[in-house]
Amino acid sequence: MTYYAIIVAGGTGSRMGAQVPKQFLELKGLPILMHSIKAFYQWPLVPKIILVMHPDYHEHWKKLCDEHKFTTPHTLISGGKTRFESVKNGLSVISSPGIVAVHDAVRPLADHEFITRLFQQAQQNGNAIPAVKCRDSIRKVENGVSVSLNREHYYLVQTPQCFTTELLLQAYEQPFREEFTDDASVVEAMGTKILLAEGEYKNIKITYPEDLIFAEAIMRG
Ligand SMILES: Nc1ccn([C@@H]2O[C@H](COP(=O)(O)OP(=O)(O)OP(=O)(O)O)[C@@H](O)[C@H]2O)c(=O)n1
């Protein structure tokens, strides 16, 4: 059984609006991306790490690795125009059957215990998708009219999303659709039942500048 982690770092970070894509910004003295990789590369469940990044940033990444003496083994792959394409490129180097986790490079607060639990659940059930319950009241707006919804029915989905390699490789054979916002939506489109696992509220995605402040505060504990 081989474990893989595809870390997708091929985005531009347009909503962050920084000089470099947000995955390279520092959090506690280390680029966000390095925190995300380090969380995966820990004993006893050590996956093969596949890092997907736009080729324009490969040299920048190598310099950062030297600067921070970052030696965690990984295979560097070129990213695509969409997240879907980036994941598909990452999947191209998977050679053995096993379990694959797909993780946003910009979710640096997932810890190894959480990651291990998801790998194990996917090994037992075929897939494991972390999600947390909506904590706020929720409303749907249609034609300018808002209606209250029952929040018990709504979950916020996170990464790492874990699957058997067979399932994810097959799912990514499908042509791209706009509604493929994550890996679960791609797998679901094949008719496979998606199994939600317990997510973590601290596992935030760095999207806007204020998320850096939240992440730093969470890391301080
Ligand atoms: N072509 C793309 C687009 C996104 N991603 C990755 O998918 C994750 C989630 O995407 P998101 O937060 O939307 O990142 P960006 O696309 O960089 O941000 P924005 O939408 O604000 O431009 C990120 O780790 C991002 O690097 C990727 O690998 N390849």
Ligand SMILES: C[C@](O)(CO)[C@H](O)COP(=O)(O)O
């Ligand atoms: C994959 C993801 O992080 C799950 O929550 C999310 O769907 C990415 O969405 P984005 O709008 O591209 O940031």
